[in-house]
Amino acid sequence: MDLSYGPEAEGFRREVRSFLAERWQPADRRGDELREYVREFRRAGIGQGYLYRAVPARYGGSEQPVDVIRAQVIREEFGRARAPMEVGGNGVNMTVPTLIEKGTDEQKDLFIRKTIEGDYIWGQGYSEPGSGSDLASVRTKAELSADGTRWIINGQKIWTSQGMQSTHMFMLARTEPDAPKHDGITYLLIDLDQPGITRRPIRQMTGEQGEHTFCEFFFDNAETPVSWQVGERGQGWYVSRTTLKHERASIGSADGLGNQFRKLVELAREMGRLGDPLVRDRLAEIEGRVLSHRYTSFRLFSCAAVGEDPGPVQLMMKLLLTETGHDIALLAQELIGEEGMTEPKGAGGRGPRGLRGPNKWLDQIMGSLGNSIAGGASNIQRNIIGERGLGLPRDLAMQSER
């Protein structure tokens, strides 16, 4: 075992550092001036081969060979310098890889550059009120217009993050109602700025509702050109399975949990409970899982760097993260005690935010519940670990699924 990245990587690190020292000096720029500065900085980062490494140069990316160590060094150094990396979001994480794999030249020209420069913001149109874990049962319908040039869309999508800001959506719509359910879906891109679309923020259990929470979308004869269909008609389910494998492994994926744990220790200190043997025992028990998650992320990264398959453990990371988040929530709730009877000023949409005391942990206490649902519910994760990881026979109800 060796946790150093090696001399080649350290040489590269110096290169990235000197680039950042020279090019990332935001000083006291604000507003539009800062936005323009960031845009220019990102262009320079692309020019160096640091950003959008998987995106072809002709669409604005830096088109670099896969190198997870370099990618990790870039993340670390940009993080240290607090410099902006890629714009992120569904567009960069899902639309762009899907288009690179499955899009037409016209679609790539139209969307990739605008997406990575942050002009287009993409919402995900997958879940529906009747289609959660059973996503392939989507019922939002798309039918061809009489002249065969447009899809006419009717139905409802839900749980779209960044929904209020989204300019576009990638969606799964049923186009062949008589086909087996996985084979009757088409993957469509759609402009959200049109009269047939209504969007509404969902008020969450936290009370939050507004610009930065999830949305639901209603489609009433909304339209999109047939040329914006990705992949073959009826093959949308398989198009949606395209994921970004390029340099996906990262050590930083475990840092979030580690930071949360450090804050939990601080909370215990702040509440005068850090000397309590029961609290110390519970903290150390949780840390066992936090460190297991961290060191396993080293393991996944190490396998990715040499192209080896790490095996079933990669299927466990999401559930481990979720379960550890619940443990942290339960101890935090114990620690904040009576403070938990009040919400921080302005929480849950109750007006302007104010000073936040220990009760700010209510965010994590409630938010950790969302992790059991978003991005693959925990019971589905357990099925995946059992069936794909351990090779147990599939559930009878799902035997026909793929």
Added chain:
Amino acid sequence: MRFHLTAEQVAIQDAVRGTLGECWGMERLHAFADGDADFDPASWQALMALGVGALALDEDEGGAGLGLLDAALVCEVAGAAAAPGPLIGQIVAALAAARSAHQSIRALLPAIASGDTVVTLALDSALVQSARSADLFLADDGAGGLRLVEAGEGVVIEGVDSTDRSRPVSRVRFETVTAHPVCAAGDPLVDKIRDAALVLIAADALGGAQHCLDLSVDYAKTREQFGQPIGRFQGLKHQLAHMALDVEPARALVWYAAYAWDEDLSDAGRAAAMAKAHLCEIYTRTTRAAIAAHGGIGYTWEYGLNYWFRRSVHDRAWLGSPARHRARAAELADW
């Protein structure tokens, strides 16, 4: 950057697994468990012939030049096979002897490394594995240091009925004995040697827990009730998924603790405490869950799961319970 096993490390595990498969199958384990011996010469010689005792020693000391990590990988396989003792004592004693500044200890090293001299751990507790067969005891010196005590005069051994049938213990008391000092109180080697033992116990627990999980998964695929394999039922499937979620990510905790020990990282002691606490906790949970997942057959003596359950009881208590090591881990942190 490398944080997964090399092909050579996988080969070491395969070799140990293969050797134990030949000389330590279920039939042999059953016979040993119901017998009176506290040591099994055949499997001991087979393992020592592989160089297991000297794995972590430098090449100029007759070792393989590998590290505690490689020794932990061996102990993991031994844990999966419920192999007899005192393997961990032997490996730890070799590490202690190789690092000792005392010439008399260095002279003992070749026979320890080859396994001709059998060494067991007598640290913290009077309950000692393979005590009736050991030639040397790696023990506290009563003043905070470590010593190697020679078997024979002054070593009083009282037989007990051991819970762990694969590694029987006796109650040992040292009176006026012949002993060789390894290191004195205050020498960093004292903690270093204890930490090595903690990491190897964690590795034993990892192997045992993985074995119980594997048995449970295999059983769930073949056992039929209501006309189908029971592993198809989501209730059991989710229990098995949680067992895997316990065991597999914790593997990296053992790797890290061994790596930190080998590299003398500043958090090595803490990592050893964390690994011992966490893996022994998981071993307890996994053996209990495995017996529950099997149903009636798991509760029989014949099927053998009880040997791993008993090992989990032993590993958990050996050199301090999980709660004690969590308390140590908390002390060693800045909180």
